[in-house]
Amino acid sequence: MQLLVSVRSADEAQIMGRYPIDRLDLKEPLHGSLGATSVDTWQDVVPTWHERFGVSIALGELLDGPDASYVPQQTDSIKVGLSGCRGLSDWPDQLRLLYESAPESVSRVAVYYADQQYAGCPLFEEVLEVAQHLACETILVDTFGKLTGTVLNLLSESELISMRNAVHAINCQFALAGSIQIDDLPAVKTIHPDIVAVRSAMCLADRSSQICEQQVAKFLNSFHESHVVTAQQ
Numbered sequence: 001m002q003l004l005v006s007v008r009s010a011d012e013a014q015i016m017g018r019y020p021i022d023r024l025d026l027k028e029p030l031h032g033s034l035g036a037t038s039v040d041t042w043q044d045v046v047p048t049w050h051e052r053f054g055v056s057i058a059l060g061e062l063l064d065g066p067d068a069s070y071v072p073q074q075t076d077s078i079k080v081g082l083s084g085c086r087g088l089s090d091w092p093d094q095l096r097l098l099y100e101s102a103p104e105s106v107s108r109v110a111v112y113y114a115d116q117q118y119a120g121c122p123l124f125e126e127v128l129e130v131a132q133h134l135a136c137e138t139i140l141v142d143t144f145g146k147l148t149g150t151v152l153n154l155l156s157e158s159e160l161i162s163m164r165n166a167v168h169a170i171n172c173q174f175a176l177a178g179s180i181q182i183d184d185l186p187a188v189k190t191i192h193p194d195i196v197a198v199r200s201a202m203c204l205a206d207r208s209s210q211i212c213e214q215q216v217a218k219f220l221n222s223f224h225e226s227h228v229v230t231a232q233q
């Protein structure tokens with residue numbers, strides 16, 4: 001399992017650069033679950049860190065009309081939320097156009113929100129079908145309403161394992177996020193996603209507050225312990 005941490009600024013990227021994580025994600029939590037940071041932040045962080053981490057960029061929600069044309073060339077991947085797309089016939093086309101506006105080398109992440117009804121996003125099976133059609137490399141299961149608990153309150157371990165298997169069946173990576181905390185790590189270990197994505201667990205208070213090194217160290221200890229146990233099994 002790889003660990004991805006969402007940061008909102010060059011300063012937070014600098015902090016995470018001191019820790020053994022696998023991926024960095026640029027996201028502004030005040031702008032929503034997949035809120036975008038500024039283009040200036042992309043252009044500051046991606047060139048500085050891309051040789052050390054795969055750096056992904058969150059672009060916000062598809063229906064808000066995000067722009068991927070300024071995504072830096074060295075960006076690992078882009079992701080966008082599909083809230084409000086349930087029942088719309090043209091969201092796959094809108095998604096394709098967005099992906100195509102990014103540099104060709106940037107890989108594509110398709111996102112399914114676990115609080116699907118609240119988010120009004122397409123069903124998991126629909127996201128999977130479109131993701132396959134659009135050559136996405138990763139499927140991320142995340143939460144839209146960050147106040148409704150963790151992803152594990154919304155989907156059972158067995159549902160998430162089935163989702164992971166369905167994602168692997170189309171040769172994509174399975175990424176899991178949604179307010180995952182230290183106490184959730186045993187369940188996460190059982191689900192065994194390819195990528196575990198966190199922000200809240202690294203922050204001083206809620207996910208909109210700043211990243212706190214004490215929290216980072218605590219989470220990483222637990223994560224790497226559970227990871228070692230997994231590797232020995």
Ligand SMILES: O=C[C@H](O)COP(=O)(O)O
Nearest residue numbers: 006178179197198199200
């Ligand atoms: O991509 C990962 C998300 O930023 C996770 O954030 P969260 O742990 O606050 O849900």
